[in-house]
Amino acid sequence: MAQAPTDPSSAEAADPEESSPNMIVYRKIEDIITRMQDDKTGGVPIRTVKSFLSKIPSVVTGADIVQWLMKNLSIEDQGEAIHLGSLIAAQGYVFPISDHVLTLKDDGTFYRFQAPYFWPSNCWEPENTDYAIYLCKRTMQNKARLELADYEAENLARLQRAFARKWEFIFMQAEAQVKIDRKKDKTERKILDSQERAFWDVHRPVPGCVNTTEMDIRKCRRMKNPQKVKKSVYGVTEESQPQSPVHVPSQPVRKTTKEDFRKQITFLNLQIDRHCLKMSKVAESLIAYTEQYVEYDPFITPAEPSNPWISDDAALWDIEMSKEPSQQRVKRWGFSMDEVLKDPVGRDQFLRFLESEFSSENLRFWLAVQDLKKQPLQDVTTRVEEIWQEFLAPGAQSAINLDSHSYEKTSQNVKDPGRYTYEDAQVYFKRSVFFISHGCIRTLEDKTTFHMLQLLNHDLSKDF
Amino acid sequence: MCDQTFLAIVFGPCDKCSNEKPLRAVYIKSEQLSYCSLCVEMMATEGLHENETLASLKNEAESLKGKLEEERAKLHDVELHQVAERVEALGQFVMKTRRTLKGHGNKVLCMDWCKDKRRIVSSSQDGKVIVWDSFTTNKEHAVTMPCTWVMACAYAPSGCAIACGGLDNKCSVYPLTFDKNENMAAKKKSVAMHTNYLSACSFTNSDMQILTASGDGTCALWDVESGQLLQSFHGHGADVLCLDLAPSETGNTFVSGGCDKKAMVWDMRSGQCIQSFETHDSDINSVRYYPSGDAFASGSDDATCRLYDLRADREVAIYSKESIIFGASSVDFSLSGRLLFAGYNDYTINVWDVLKGSRVSILFGHENRVSTLRVSPDGTAFCSGSWDHTLRIWA
Numbered sequence: 001m002a003q004a005p006t007d008p009s010s011a012e013a014a015d016p017e018e019s020s021p022n023m024i025v026y027r028k029i030e031d032i033i034t035r036m037q038d039d040k041t042g043g044v045p046i047r048t049v050k051s052f053l054s055k056i057p058s059v060v061t062g063a064d065i066v067q068w069l070m071k072n073l074s075i076e077d078q079g080e081a082i083h084l085g086s087l088i089a090a091q092g093y094v095f096p097i098s099d100h101v102l103t104l105k106d107d108g109t110f111y112r113f114q115a116p117y118f119w120p121s122n123c124w125e126p127e128n129t130d131y132a133i134y135l136c137k138r139t140m141q142n143k144a145r146l147e148l149a150d151y152e153a154e155n156l157a158r159l160q161r162a163f164a165r166k167w168e169f170i171f172m173q174a175e176a177q178v179k180i181d182r183k184k185d186k187t188e189r190k191i192l193d194s195q196e197r198a199f200w201d202v203h204r205p206v207p208g209c210v211n212t213t214e215m216d217i218r219k220c221r222r223m224k225n226p227q228k229v230k231k232s233v234y235g236v237t238e239e240s241q242p243q244s245p246v247h248v249p250s251q252p253v254r255k256t257t258k259e260d261f262r263k264q265i266t267f268l269n270l271q272i273d274r275h276c277l278k279m280s281k282v283a284e285s286l287i288a289y290t291e292q293y294v295e296y297d298p299f300i301t302p303a304e305p306s307n308p309w310i311s312d313d314a315a316l317w318d319i320e321m322s323k324e325p326s327q328q329r330v331k332r333w334g335f336s337m338d339e340v341l342k343d344p345v346g347r348d349q350f351l352r353f354l355e356s357e358f359s360s361e362n363l364r365f366w367l368a369v370q371d372l373k374k375q376p377l378q379d380v381t382t383r384v385e386e387i388w389q390e391f392l393a394p395g396a397q398s399a400i401n402l403d404s405h406s407y408e409k410t411s412q413n414v415k416d417p418g419r420y421t422y423e424d425a426q427v428y429f430k431r432s433v434f435f436i437s438h439g440c441i442r443t444l445e446d447k448t449t450f451h452m453l454q455l456l457n458h459d460l461s462k463d464f
Numbered sequence: 465m466c467d468q469t470f471l472a473i474v475f476g477p478c479d480k481c482s483n484e485k486p487l488r489a490v491y492i493k494s495e496q497l498s499y500c501s502l503c504v505e506m507m508a509t510e511g512l513h514e515n516e517t518l519a520s521l522k523n524e525a526e527s528l529k530g531k532l533e534e535e536r537a538k539l540h541d542v543e544l545h546q547v548a549e550r551v552e553a554l555g556q557f558v559m560k561t562r563r564t565l566k567g568h569g570n571k572v573l574c575m576d577w578c579k580d581k582r583r584i585v586s587s588s589q590d591g592k593v594i595v596w597d598s599f600t601t602n603k604e605h606a607v608t609m610p611c612t613w614v615m616a617c618a619y620a621p622s623g624c625a626i627a628c629g630g631l632d633n634k635c636s637v638y639p640l641t642f643d644k645n646e647n648m649a650a651k652k653k654s655v656a657m658h659t660n661y662l663s664a665c666s667f668t669n670s671d672m673q674i675l676t677a678s679g680d681g682t683c684a685l686w687d688v689e690s691g692q693l694l695q696s697f698h699g700h701g702a703d704v705l706c707l708d709l710a711p712s713e714t715g716n717t718f719v720s721g722g723c724d725k726k727a728m729v730w731d732m733r734s735g736q737c738i739q740s741f742e743t744h745d746s747d748i749n750s751v752r753y754y755p756s757g758d759a760f761a762s763g764s765d766d767a768t769c770r771l772y773d774l775r776a777d778r779e780v781a782i783y784s785k786e787s788i789i790f791g792a793s794s795v796d797f798s799l800s801g802r803l804l805f806a807g808y809n810d811y812t813i814n815v816w817d818v819l820k821g822s823r824v825s826i827l828f829g830h831e832n833r834v835s836t837l838r839v840s841p842d843g844t845a846f847c848s849g850s851w852d853h854t855l856r857i858w859a
Contacts, residue, residue, distance in 0.1 A: 019746065021746055021747055021765035021791055024745075024746055024765060024766065024767075024791075025767075025789060025790055025791070025809075028767075028789040029789065032789075069787075073786045073787040074785075074786055074787065075787045077826070079828070080787065080826060081787075083810070083811075083812070083828065084787055084789075084810070087790070087810055087811075210831065210832050210852075214851070217613050217631070217661075218615070218661065218663060218679060218703060218705065219723075219747070221679075221703075256522075257518075258516065258518055258521055261518070261521035261522055261524070261525050262521065264525045265521065265524055265525050265528060267737070267740070268525065268528040268529060268532055269528065271532055271739070271740075271777065272528065272531060272532050272535060274777060276535075276536065276539055276775060276776055276777045276778075277539070277773075277775040277776050278539045278541055278776075279539060279540050279541050279542050279543070279544070279776055279778075279780065280541050280542045280547065281775075282544075282758075282773045282775055282776045282780060283542065283543075283544045283547035283548065283780075284547065285756075285758065285775075286544065286754070286756075286758070286759065286773070286801070286818075286819065287547065287548060287551055287819060289754075289755070289756045289758075289800075289801060290800045290801050290802040290818070290819065291551075292800075293755070293799060293800035293801070294800045294802060296799055296800065296843070297798050297799040297800035297802060297803075297843055298799065298842070298843050298844040298845075298859075299557070299559075299798045299799075299803055299843065299859075300554065300798070300800065300802060300803070303844060307844050307845075307859055308582075308599065308844060309562040309563070309599075309844055309845045309857060309859035310562060310859050314599065316844070317581060317582075320842075338711075338712055373669075373670070374669065374670030374671075374672055374673075375670075375672060376672045376687055376688065376689035376690065377672075377687035377689065377690050377692055377694065378687075378689060378690055420733055
């Protein structure tokens with residue numbers, strides 16, 4: 001049962017944020033990225049590349065990254081490595097230096113690693129004011145590499161309209177940022193500018209690209225307190241932070257009470273008393289099941305005449321609707337009572353056999369009880385009474401035979417009618433089917449039914 | 465004249481209430497104490513609970529867990545994949561997208577097959593629920609829910625109705641009508657009411673009962689006609705994200721998985737938890753029974769899928785790879801149980817050899833997370849739904 005060494009109540013003490021699903025992935029990626037940059041243990045070669053009149057600092061080729069992933073994460077297929085690399089890029093941990101679209105290519109394209117300050121694990125949710133400051137800043141600097149792309153220019157125009165009243169403030173912040181940036185070393189600036197751009201490529205992606213910051217709403221409740229003021233990328237503090245509609249305030253974690261522990265103890269004691277099977281037996285059983293059904297599994301044994309989805313021909317389904325079952329289909333009925341009853345044709349044949357060979361009352365009783373379970377609640381009491389009158393009450397029209405024990409129990413159950421009133425009677429019925437059909441098999445002429453019953457009896461015998 | 469044994473009575477302050485009274489010796493956890501007769505009486509009727517502190521109960525639970533693990537470990541004589549070495553290896557698989565269903569305006573969150581092996585119902589973040597004939601890719605019905613994030617949908621066994629729900633905390637049933645003049649939404653029936661989002665729903669083997677799972681930490685069984693709660697299932701310590709009914713026609717159990725990392729098996733009649741499994745490191749997003757009903761698989765945010773056997777009461781296999789780091793969102797078995805299809809948050813579908821534990825194939829195609837995956841009723845194909853707004857049929 002419980003094999004986890006960790007104490008369930010320790011979740012209360014640990015940082016809930018750290019165990020959130022997003023964070024688990026981020027930490028794994030960060031581990032990969034850190035190993036990738038570690039040149040002591042065979043990391044990727046990060047170099048400064050000479051180009052035209054300038055140098056490109058701190059880059060690695062896509063091909064090098066792909067190769068590293070294949071070698072260090074035991075990936076055999078190149079396509080898989082490229083896909084994983086692209087995801088790492090899309091999350092914002094590595095980026096192409098000359099493209100807003102965050103994917104990984106297996107060639108000489110240059111990539112740079114993202115600065116830890118901008119890592120997604122810092123739970124950034126940058127506001128539009130920050131984005132406005134950023135775009136504004138870009139337009140102030142006279143550099144070809146900082147020119148706005150079309151979609152960015154459109155975004156800027158939109159923000160200018162939205163923040164018309166605040167624009168002076170935004171402009172001032174942008175100017176301040178430009179001043180700060182100018183003081184930095186030229187090479188350092190190149191790197192920082194690209195990292196900042198990659199950050200915004202994650203949070204304001206190119207139209208048509210996947211926004212990897214989107215979250216599954218079911219997991220949002222573990223977020224940090226949404227009331228807390230969100231930090232600004234540029235250190236701008238806003239008086240009124242709008243509340244994100246996505247965040248639902250998280251429930252306080254319920255502490256385990258004495259009652260909870262007592263219930264656990266009762267449950268555990270029950271489990272300890274449970275009779276379990278050895279792994280070897282379980283393994284044999286699982287293997288036996290798949291081997292029995294493998295010929296019916298269209299993914300492993302191609303369907304005859306064809307798989308409709310592959311051939312665009314629904315012939316297979318048309319054949320199944322017909323009343324003439326194939327040998328293979330009949331064989332399947334013999335696997336278990338469930339199989340006979342699941343297949344409408346099998347069920348039909350089985351019922352007709354039982355009807356012809358001996359009293360139909362037992363059969364109709366069984367069907368009525370199965371049906372009872374599917375009734376709407378308001379009809380249940382009436383049905384229970386009807387079944388009792390027809391099959392079990394003294395002088396019943398279609399009296400069935402139950403052993404005295406089952407009869408006793410059932411008449412007790414009927415006093416408090418419910419969907420499961422006749423469960424005990426059903427078990428007895430199954431048993432009688434086994435014994436009766438076992439006796440009848442020798443006299444059967446119909447080969448199909450004979451074959452099916454043989455197999456069915458074999459399966460039923462396992463119950464006793 | 466008969467022998468009389470005299471009982472020596474000690475007078476003094478009671479160890480419990482401190483009153484001066486005739487005392488009796490009592491033994492609690494091998495310790496001898498002296499209680500007055502009143503305190504002895506109280507203690508006997510209330511049991512020994514007062515002396516159980518939170519810490520002592522916790523310790524008892526821990527030691528029992530340890531003992532249980534010991535007992536189970538004794539039966540762990542071999543690994544599944546070792547026994548499976550004698551099984552023939554599977555050949556190469558060519559699985560492709562055979563149909564792409566486009567029409568949702570936002571993330572596809574859930575889907576279910578109709579028993580007729582070709583129709584499906586799917587639900588999306590934008591509140592739309594669509595019924596498709598996926599063989600022809602035609603849309604047959606569409607309804608807009610009053611809420612966004614419709615996280616659960618299900619097809620009724622008769623094929624005549626669908627159920628769905630999500631952020632509205634409810635599960636509603638819509639009868640399917642082919643009358644062009646009838647508005648599907650008009651006949652809507654509100655069946656289930658939870659106190660938090662609906663994460664999963666499934667009809668039992670009739671149109672009359674629905675089983676639901678919710679972010680409020682509970683599962684529940686409802687009567688569709690009356691909307692009445694038939695049974696509720698308490699035990700998860702956090703949101704329940706998924707459930708699956710045992711495959712037998714006569715079965716009365718189901719399994720659920722939640723954010724508390726636990727998978728629990730329930731008795732539908734009594735509402736009791738029969739078995740519980742806790743080996744995942746994060747949320748369990750999906751659970752599905754092995755076709756024989758003796759085991760079930762789970763997919764989790766810890767990037768692994770696992771197989772649990774009910775007879776061994778234990779995890780019996782883990783399906784994982786160093787290169788798979790994103791969570792598994794949904795799992796399902798092929799008809800024979802030999803293959804496990806799992807959809808992941810890294811946009812891929814991995815196909816696992818259930819017995820040998822190895823990965824057989826990786827399928828690319830979706831352009832965003834795979835959120836839902838189900839094998840068709842006759843096992844000829846499986847359908848995957850994704851945050852990229854599409855559904856794909858693979859065979």
